[in-house]
Amino acid sequence: QKEVEQNSGPLSVPEGAIASLNCTYSDRGSQSFFWYRQYSGKSPELIMFIYSNGDKEDGRFTAQLNKASQYVSLLIRDSQPSDSATYLCAPYTGGFKTIFGAGTRLFVKA
């Protein structure tokens, strides 16, 4: 089993819809979770960080964490074509060593 599992996609949604990106992880010691966005040919950039069970909202983005189920998700409301990118889930287990999932490609159709 991979440490971090993400559906590779592509996930295709129409403009204005909600995009739902999911991630499961195997290490129960994971303390916090990052979502990085990576545009094609570019470097990853952090868009969300969550460490407590429940929801965290930042603008159009909501991260959801369920540690008991070892599940974290990212919702993007009112999706825009500019949201088309690969989204990387990255649990952080401490010691400042971050492990990344393979990423989910999102395509938002105008």
Next chain:
Amino acid sequence: DADVTQTPRNRITKTGKRIMLECSQTKGHDRMYWYRQDPGLGLRLIYYSFDVKDINKGEISDGYSVSRQAQAKFSLSLESAIPNQTALYFCATSFRGSDTGELFFGEGSRLTVL
């Protein structure tokens, strides 16, 4: 100018050649990392360094070596390049005092080994 700079940005080389990828940062961060990215496999950690005298192997260190020449400089070497080392390589930094451990990435170095 980028806070985390990688050179070269693109490199094509032949099997058996020695290659060095360089990374320098102006963020003042103490921690530096080298990742490689392959399609379908995401980012995998090669080496990381928490300060100048601290070097640690990551998930996939075989065939690679690193040097931390200064707090701001971290180089990755491929002693004898092979085709399956063809990938996109990212240098990243983080700050010990950060609450989150957020990584800041360079723009990437695309390496092709023929």
